[in-house]
Amino acid sequence: MPPPTVTLSNASLRYGPRNLLDNFRLVLQGGKWTCLLGQSGVGKTSVLRVLAGLAGTGVTAETHCDDGLPLKGRIAYMAQQDMLLPWHSAVNNVTIGARLRQELHATDRKRGQELLADLGLGGHEDDLPATLSGGMRQRVALARTLFEAKPVVAMDEPFSALDAITRYQLQGLAAQRLQGSTVLLVTHDPMEALRLGHRIYVLSGLPAQLGAPLEPNQAPPRPHGDPQLMCLHAELWDQLAA
């Protein structure tokens, strides 16, 4: 079954006296990466959390999938912090979802090991998170997201705490491994959005509105320093700073 197109509609978010979102609507195309850019506090993380079913107080929204099935239980979530459980080894962190659903099978461990090896962490299965570097930990977090094997993935600035080179490598890995999934990537880095997004929106204003989408021609992950990207980068920069 192909990953669904997901529509978030009628989203409202009140924060004190301010209306951060009002009758907001966002469409995530099935099997594509949608990137959401915006300044801090504009409400982009709230949009992602509503979608992931993590709504806080004061939020209302409707989600709809074009295949008619509910979104709940079909979305994986990856945050800026790796959120690895420090008492579990790398592979047990990857398979934590199965453990939490109380359906952990012997084959899960093997699949977890394969995912780790695929992301360049072969031989580190039994290492504790505290012994891994920041980049390695975020790879484990990516493996955990992939382990969930959900058609929709919500990522909240997943690479922003990493150094430039590690970030570049992880962007590439994520783009390859999540190819064909419906992805929402929230980021504050225009270059990251341009590298990874099929469709890029800037969220701005109060209540927040989406700008006109950018759709770079090439398939992601796009290489650094591509002339078209540089052009679009300037355009995005203007939208963000406006």
Add this chain to the structure above:
Amino acid sequence: MAIFERSRAITAATTTAGLLLVWQLVVWVSAVPHYILPAPWDVLGAWWAHAGRLLDHAEVTIIEIVVGLILGLMLGVASALTLTYFRPVRRWMLPVLVVSQALPVFALAPLLVLWLGYGLASKIAMAVLIIYFPVTAACYDGLRHTPRGWLDLAATMDASAFAVLRHIRLPGALPALASGVRVATAVAPIGAVVGEWVGSSAGLGYLMLHANARMQVDLMFAALITLAVFAVTLYFAMDAALKRLLHWQADTTSPTSED
């Protein structure tokens, strides 16, 4: 690691020998009568002479401490879970908890002996009372401060409330709980001995009072040292068990390589 362990053993032995030496020197220099402060050598002699009796009484006190500790830990963790998961209970239970700690256990000891008798029960109750609060407070604190991100992640993974408790909240609360357990292990002997002082017919506390009344100060010291050796052993055993359980917790006071 082995070298580290050995150097620790050497440190402990040196400290003990040093203290004994100071004790002996004080006895020599001040020439206090032996019924005020007996020399270490005399205490050792008294211990040897009364070994059977000391060990019998020690057994009673050890049972009181260990049973009190186990019951207190179970009760403390159960209370912390109740406080965490039942909001209405929290409003009623927190004041009771604070009162249980504000009332000095020493003041309750005579009542407990009156109600529960001269046997083990009143001493176990004392030990439970004295460790209940630190365990409950530490465990509740740990359960309350589970990082939001872990809970978010679990929510997107369709985890049941029980699975979150079992796999995230409880293990996450272990470091905090361990601090409470360490305090509890250190103070549990106080509860048992105070209970024995107030009213009992057995136990090291009883033996100390008994010896005191007969001016057998060397026997008193022998009982005191027996209690101290057991209390210290219990503490270090518990500490080692907790460290083993929390092997994943990085000790940031020890040198480590970053990245």
